[in-house]
Amino acid sequence: MAFNIIVLAKQVPDTRNIGKDAMKADGTVNRGALPAIFNPEDLNALEQALGIKDRYPGSTITMLTMGPGRAADILREGLFRGADDGVLLTDRAFAGADTLATSYALSTAVRKIGKYDLIICGRQAIDGDTAQVGPQVAEKLNIPQVTYAEEIEEINNGKARVKRRLENGVETVESPLPLLVTVNGSARTCRPRNAKLLLKFKHAKTVTERQAENIDYIDIYSTRPYLNLTEWGVADVDADIDLCGLSGSPTKVKKIENVVFQTKESKHLSGSDDEIEQLMIELIANHTIG
16 A cells, blocks of 8 residues: 655744834734744644555655745755655735635645545644644645554554544544645654655755755756656646635734843742732733733
């Protein structure tokens, strides 16, 4: 048995480095002001896909991400770890998308990719924490979904057995294929880059990146087709532009408040109930918590 797997991944701003310029006036994230990283739970999802590829030889993994041109870094990172190819969904019309518009765009790209058995993604992205995109993609594709997955244990007879990590325990469920699975951060961490794959795919680029490439490397893209990363815009996936980006996003940000914590002083507590109670009152009063 071999399976076609699509891994949905996102390049996200590193929320460990949030500052006063993290948000724009229109309520969208100022991605240019923050370092970009591979969304952590999407890495867990990639590891689940790689585990299936290990157990079922012949299986293929296609990375799919939506974002600006620099999001191609996510595709390369997937290739370095064992994915087979990647698709970048990029267009100015996709900018400012909420979960509804994002899931619509991704679902159009999945349909264009064609045959698939599994779609695997992280439970949520650290720049939004909504956990909505994966389930919404499944709904738009009209396929079953299993959320909060910790391990895809087995695929047999057209069904996948998945262990889910819930708040009060663990459950194991079965679902027919094709299936979308969202993966928890409690799942196995992703394996590191493979040195041979790093050397093989280090020059993998989208067409936009190739246009700015040094002439010395142009010839390798015709002789090594695996280095050509697919790049699609709105027209390529036959998307309705009114359903993409800001125009397709009913979620509106009404107010933004930047809260930047600064270390001013330290306080030593004896651990008495009165001191702890007073500390809680202070933290709630200055909006540190609550």
